[in-house]
Amino acid sequence: MILPIVAYGDPVLKKKGKEITKEYPNFNDLLDNMFETMYNACGVGLAAPQIGLPIRLFLVDTTPFSEDEDLTDEEQNTLKGFKRVFINAKITKEEGDAWAFNEGCLSIPDVREDVFRQPKITIEYVDENFKSHTETFEGLIARVIQHEYDHIEGVLFTDKLSSLKKRLIKGRLTNISKGKIQVDYRMRFPDQKKKR
Numbered sequence: 037m038i039l040p041i042v043a044y045g046d047p048v049l050k051k052k053g054k055e056i057t058k059e060y061p062n063f064n065d066l067l068d069n070m071f072e073t074m075y076n077a078c079g080v081g082l083a084a085p086q087i088g089l090p091i092r093l094f095l096v097d098t099t100p101f102s103e104d105e106d107l108t109d110e111e112q113n114t115l116k117g118f119k120r121v122f123i124n125a126k127i128t129k130e131e132g133d134a135w136a137f138n139e140g141c142l143s144i145p146d147v148r149e150d151v152f153r154q155p156k157i158t159i160e161y162v163d164e165n166f167k168s169h170t171e172t173f174e175g176l177i178a179r180v181i182q183h184e185y186d187h188i189e190g191v192l193f194t195d196k197l198s199s200l201k202k203r204l205i206k207g208r209l210t211n212i213s214k215g216k217i218q219v220d221y222r223m224r225f226p227d228q229k230k231k232r
Contacts, residue, residue: 037065038222039073039087044144044192045213046226048085053092053188055124058166060091067121067164070095077221079142081180083187086143088224092124094184101176111175118177125161127185128170130154137179139193145219147208149201151193153182 042048060066066084070093074082080101083094101107102116134152141147157178160170173181183193194202194209211217215225 037069037072038076039069040222040224041073041077041082041086041142042088043212043215043223043225044194044209046088046143046224048088048090049143049187049192050190051085051090052190053083053085053090056091056093064164066093067095071097073221074142077142081184082142083184085187085190092188093122094125094188095119095121096177096180096184098177098180101180107176115176121164122159122161122181122184123163123166125159125185125188127157127159127182129158130182131156131158137176139179139183141183141193142221144192144194144209144212145217145223147194147205147212149193149197149205151183151196153179155179157182159185 070082070084070087073087074095074097078100080098081094081096084091097119098115099117099119102112104112132155134154136150136152138148139151155178156172156174158170158172159181160168162168186192194205213225213227215228
């Protein structure tokens, strides 16, 4: 089932997610719905807060990036088919010199900005079978994970921009929260409800 994606301005996007257990209600259905929602919106990652659930769950599929011709064959192969579920994740280490990459977000359609992140991360998480992992990721995979991880920490990529950049996009963000935007996937707009 395709779920509506929560738009910028909804308080759930600013909440720090709560940990979950394998007893979480309808967990497998939730995962299926999240993947379906992400693919329907042409995303490479989706976090539970983006569908209105303040829990520590996100998923990633970097396959669309593997078609980028600017990447080496090795990078393309690494990105192709990298599909993961991250539950109760905790980034324990970020390393290297921060680099800029133009990021967007399904909750903030039509806004893309350069965001600086470190190129290498170590993350502890449990997968969809609640098996524990500690892994290190680099490059674009690390970046997608960092972006989705921020969501479960209540942080949006726009929070990482300079105050000047934030001022420049303020009007566009306000329009998104009011639903004054064209999107080709289902969304829920926080400030649209106030209309009578």
